Amino acid sequence: MQAKQIKDKLKLLIEQASVIDPQLSKRLDEINRWVKYIRPGSLTAKPFVLAFLLEVITDSTIWLIIQSLPSEAGRQAKFNQMTPNERYWYSYLFPKWINSTDAKFYIWKKKMMAGEFNQFDGDIIKSIAQDIVRREGNIWQRYIADLSMATDLIVSNHQQKPLCIQVTSVSEEFHEQKYEKWQNALQLWEIERGLFLSYNPGESDFINQLVNVALYNSDYLAEGKYLNFS
Structure with a gap:
């Protein structure tokens, strides 16, 4: 169009x-x-x-x-x-x-x-999404979810329970501050559970680890939980 x-x-x-x-x-x-x-x-x-x-x-x-x-x-x-x-x-x-x-x-x-919007973790999120789909999981992405609701991906797996996920490589110094901000955003939008995924790009196989955690928690993370995984 x-x-x-x-x-x-x-x-x-x-x-x-x-x-x-x-x-x-x-x-x-x-x-x-x-x-x-x-x-x-x-x-x-x-x-x-x-x-x-x-x-x-x-x-x-x-x-x-x-x-x-x-x-x-x-x-x-x-x-x-x-x-x-x-x-x-x-x-x-x-x-x-x-x-x-x-x-x-x-x-x-x-x-x-103004052209000031950048998806710094865009390639990582794309790789995670592709791997989830390859494993027959389901993903959903929207700019509104990303920018207003602190959600890079909505993921579901075998139990068909959507889970809102944010992916970040934030440094240790700002990690807790960003996690709290993320949790507040999810609670503001009454999103009942979420996963805050931090990664170290220097680690080998970190994409596979993130996907494992995302798919598992999509099925089993309880409502009212906002899991911080590094």
């Missing part, structure tokens, strides 16, 4: 949402005002902004389809067709984001537009 098509689709979704879900319409209007005066050529030069817009358009389209279904049974049937992580996103986290005040949203939108 080209930049102009993205902007046009955003406007169309705002109109549709105004009837079906006014809160989503407000959120999309906020995003539209953010990109409204950016020319398509300039927008194309901002890959993270485009990727975020495409995600929001995809999520909003699916959410509106679900909300348009005439019965609760029909909506539940739609959720049941999804993977555990998709279901967690569309039935819980995405609507929570639509209806909540997101204090971080203004900050990271500004950074993303």
